[in-house]
């Protein structure tokens with residue numbers, strides 16, 4: 095199927111040199127610019143506008159990402175993973191808004207995607223693109239979520255395809271177990287994420303597997319963008335003032351911008367939001383480059399928020415460009431602030447996010463305190479991953495339960511001590 099024309103995609107454009115390429119499934123980076131030659135999918139917005147409108151969308155009962163097909167870079171007839179990806183809930187939370195010092199806050203729980211993170215949105219696209227390329231082995235390097243989403247989405251194809259996964263050995267056991275349950279070949283690398291990534295690239299290139307690394311593959315950001323498209327639709331096309339995401343490689347927040355940019359181009363929304371990108375203090379190379387206006391300097395990966403522990407992000411240019419275009423900002427949070435927020439969010443909303451999943455909302459607190467976000471501004475934040483994936487860190491946030499012998503007297507004493 096390689097080379098089949100995509101109805102609404104014009105070209106792939108290099109964000110560094112502007113060179114255009116035919117949108118082939120295996121056209122990864124711009125060959126002239128190497129690692130900096132990240133490609134962007136360019137759509138024919140006029141054609142989309144002629145063929146598709148809000149009424150069509152309203153009439154479509156499919157709650158998954160495939161409801162946005164004209165804005166996705168795939169051939170509609172290619173078989174899709176059967177898991178329900180996307181359509182995650184958006185809650186308005188008065189309690190959390192008050193705690194953060196703002197009037198309006200929306201929480202999108204992307205941890206309710208089928209494998210527990212926003213990454214399902216990207217991996218579902220990768221599974222489709224691999225088939226369009228005629229490849230049945232798909233591989234990636236991952237801190238865990240990209241991997242589990244790829245493995246799960248591939249498993250849903252029923253033995254048609256295989257996932258080969260490279261994870262750093264520090265990946266949380268919950269995420270690694272998910273991979274094994276989904277039947278992936280799992281390679282646990284004794285090294286950093288950067289070393290793991292490098293190894294995966296070498297293997298993918300040598301073996302000719304389909305590359306699901308969003309640092310390389312321009313189609314994955316197109317899946318990630320569906321989170322902001324969903325937010326817009328869930329808010330009846332009235333965009334909030336701020337969209338907030340945690341940032342590792344930078345692809346997710348770049349995708350969020352692409353989503354709202356697309357919607358503006360086809361006239362579905364009038365207002366674009368500002369983006370707030372949140373990194374962890376222990377690994378914040380993109381914030382550093384954004385604030386100082388310098389090129390990216392790789393850093394060690396030293397944070398409990400493993401999913402955003404990316405020492406040498408590859409999508410930083412796209413992310414910084416998106417945040418700047420939006421008139422947005424970046425901020426860092428400490429591991430302790432992340433742990434505190436896991437607890438606060440869980441206790442006040444019933445949403446359980448993994449550390450990277452709640453880094454965004456921890457960043458809102460700081461951004462309000464620093465005057466970046468005004469109390470009158472409306473904010474939507476995506477909780478990007480489910481807390482059940484990383485119980486060890488969740489335990490650090492909440493400690494252990496009360497323990498007792500099966501004895502009524504002891505129970506009574508304990509309850510009295512805790513005023514119950």
Ligand SMILES: Cc1ncc(COP(=O)(O)O)c(C=O)c1O
Pocket residue numbers: 211212213237239240340341342343344345346347401402404448450451478479480
């Ligand atoms: C839970 C979670 N949050 C945030 C991110 C950050 O996304 P990106 O690396 O695209 O910036 C990731 C990436 O894996 C993630 O898994």
Ligand SMILES: N[C@@H](CCOP(=O)(O)O)C(=O)O
Pocket residue numbers: 213216234235236237238239240241306307308309314342343345400401402403404
């Ligand atoms: N932290 C990410 C890194 C890779 O994800 P990708 O979607 O940017 O390729 C993860 O989930 O593994």
